[in-house]
Amino acid sequence: MYSVAMSTPERLIESTQELLWERGYVGTSPRAIQQRAGAGQGSMYHHFKGKPELALAAIRRSADERQSLAEEQFSGPGTAVERVANYLRRERDVLRGCPIGRLTQDPEVVADPTLRQPVADTFGHLTLRLTAVLTEGQALGQLDPELDPADTAATIVAVLQGGYVLARAADSVEPFRRATEGAIALLAARELR
Amino acid sequence: MYSVAMSTPERLIESTQELLWERGYVGTSPRAIQQRAGAGQGSMYHHFKGKPELALAAIRRSADERQSLAEEQFSGPGTAVERVANYLRRERDVLRGCPIGRLTQDPEVVADPTLRQPVADTFGHLTLRLTAVLTEGQALGQLDPELDPADTAATIVAVLQGGYVLARAADSVEPFRRATEGAIALLAARELR
DNA sequence: GTCTATAGTTAGATAGAC
């Protein structure tokens, strides 16, 4: 299942990441993790205290990976609107949904501050970075100064997360495409030329 | 738990609606449903074939309820933008999330066409109604005719669903408020005066 | 480090008495 040699703890973490993405915390059993990782019962409990500890490691890693991916678009070239559009149009596995946003629907994740923290941090960081991109665009005279950067940043992140929801409901990427293109058009109308 | 007398099947359906909202399909057990409804094992299986049949009844009812609620704002008074703003600002239990959108994160719901159908219908209907409101606004000369009504409608529904995600991640309604107000401001900028 | 054995609990349902 893994092309390169990987330690047992690594395989356990990656398997947990995948299962949390597909089935959430409530829907993921230690047994399923072990089978996907090709590790035995005793092996898993030797490296991790239990499901919560393993889940925390997996959630933290997924959160870090998403933040790095987002940063690629934000720090790229182009105007503020172009960079936002690049972010929204980035190639995504839309029907699989967002591995981080998905966790907000899990009762045990939101109820546990430790598990929820990396999720909160990811969206907090994302929103701050987008706010900075928009503010920079205003400072450079590219964007209408009347635009509220923080509100607009939240709108953009929400469109993305909501786009996933609509796509999964419809079992089609079409609503995701419409939602993101609609947002890009609304933002582009505020560009100064 | 219920103020008025209610039949056992009714109590089972309402309990299932609540549990699906809170914990999703995967996280909801027949046992938990029975306890919340104050019904016994045999009673539940007498009225419903099993968990899937009961869940379908509950999902259908939640879907109908949401569509009725939305219709109140759409058919109300005001310009197109005002009606959209009323919809986005409607009083909501933001931290509980959307009972329908929530189901899109459930692997067993999206994998079962029968369970997914009411969810797809709800967002399909919602998007069509919003598209009609925006198109009407354009016909009345209230809204920029350059705006794509279908894309913008999808954007609005996505902002709402994504707003819930951000709020639950932050355990605060603030990101939801920012996302929806940001969207309203973007849309208001396209109003013609 | 990994394996097997064991164990209490819950999931999801069926059978049959009342």
Place this chain on the structure above:
DNA sequence: GTCTATCTAACTATAGAC
């Protein structure tokens, strides 16, 4: 219609051998 009994499997571990 509702209740209790019963059932197979899975869940989430712990213990101890290797």
